[in-house]
Amino acid sequence: MRNLNEDNITQAVLARHAAMPDVRLREIMSSLVQHLHSFAREVKLTEAEWFAGIQFLTDTGHMCSDKRQEFILLSDTLGLSMLVTALNNRKPEGCTESTVFGPFHVEGSPQYALGDDIANGAKGDPCFVRGVVRDIDGKSVPNASMEVWQADADGLYDVQYADQDSHRGRGTFHSGPQGEYYFRTIGAEAYPIPHDGTVGRMLEALGRHPWRPAHLHFLIKAENYQTLITHVFRNGDKYLDSDAVFGVRSSLIGDWVRHKAGTAPDGTCLDVPFFTLDFDFVLNPV
CATH class of the missing domain: 2.60.130.10 (Aromatic compound dioxygenase)
Structure with a gap:
């Protein structure tokens, strides 16, 4: 599918998951995609804010070690x-x-x-x-x-x-x-x-x-x-x-x-x- 926009991209992603053989994984990922997309639409997420979130998660991963789990925190x-x-x-x-x-x-x-x-x-x-x-x-x-x-x-x-x-x-x-x-x-x-x-x-x-x-x-x-x-x-x-x-x-x-x-x-x-x-x-x- 080409020429996706803000109105139809969510359904396009969900369609890609339709053939996933693991039923539970399909349920989780489909719901995750819908909630993430709804969140971005609701707050009108900017590109700068999206990147700040990516950097935050990257930094969180870098804090993790065998003695500290920043993601659990x-x-x-x-x-x-x-x-x-x-x-x-x-x-x-x-x-x-x-x-x-x-x-x-x-x-x-x-x-x-x-x-x-x-x-x-x-x-x-x-x-x-x-x-x-x-x-x-x-x-x-x-x-x-x-x-x-x-x-x-x-x-x-x-x-x-x-x-x-x-x-x-x-x-x-x-x-x-x-x-x-x-x-x-x-x-x-x-x-x-x-x-x-x-x-x-x-x-x-x-x-x-x-x-x-x-x-x-x-x-x-x-x-x-x-x-x-x-x-x-x-x-x-x-x-x-x-x-x-x-x-x-x-x-x-x-x-x-x-x-x-x-x-x-x-x-x-x-x-x-x-x-x-x-x-x-x-x-x-x-």
């Missing part, structure tokens, strides 16, 4: 990550809600036993976390794989330190025979998502802040149960209602209880104040 801050999470994680009432994965998960994090200190020297106040993993019927879930990761008191994950060659503030362990879990780490603090790249420039241009409320990440897997990717947010944090990535759910807010120096839950004697956090997880059977 972009998706997070536009609310797309949370929308996809919500669409794909509908659960019965009472199950622990899912939230965004985030860009700082690491495959193969260190293995720990229950009660171990996963902070491994990360900066922050001591914190003792405990709870139970059960299902919607109240049945305990033993031997559930539980991955945990968090930022330190400076608001940085271990992978953000160029000179750090060991994992800190992250680890994997398994729930006990009654679904119980407990470990030591550091207190969660609010922190800004990385904003020295394209996503940061976008947020600044939009008049938005880059801050996330304090939280712990959890990834919980157990046989015959839906995998749970979630956070536990710190109650009272000033960013709970303006999370940069739209991930907060009221059911995921927990109380970090501050204690004076003294005997900790694991029996050790601490000469500094410490926190405790109690939080149970409810998994959805597959």
Whole structure:
């Protein structure tokens, strides 16, 4: 087809996709083309603006590495990550809600036993976390794989330190025979998502802040149960209602209880104040 114009080019592109053998891919690409073309028409996109968008995406790609995923940050801050999470994680009432994965998960994090200190020297106040993993019927879930990761008191994950060659503030362990879990780490603090790249420039241009409320990440897997990717947010944090990535759910807010120096839950004697956090997880059977 020749001599296409602004009125018929969309249909011409869709016609080119008509013979695509992958039905799902055809559905996705056809819808994408229609929405992109409608967007350009609606805002009357200029060539300069189109090129600026191309440059923005190019720069975003250049920011990505094995330790940083700028496209996930972009998706997070536009609310797309949370929308996809919500669409794909509908659960019965009472199950622990899912939230965004985030860009700082690491495959193969260190293995720990229950009660171990996963902070491994990360900066922050001591914190003792405990709870139970059960299902919607109240049945305990033993031997559930539980991955945990968090930022330190400076608001940085271990992978953000160029000179750090060991994992800190992250680890994997398994729930006990009654679904119980407990470990030591550091207190969660609010922190800004990385904003020295394209996503940061976008947020600044939009008049938005880059801050996330304090939280712990959890990834919980157990046989015959839906995998749970979630956070536990710190109650009272000033960013709970303006999370940069739209991930907060009221059911995921927990109380970090501050204690004076003294005997900790694991029996050790601490000469500094410490926190405790109690939080149970409810998994959805597959």
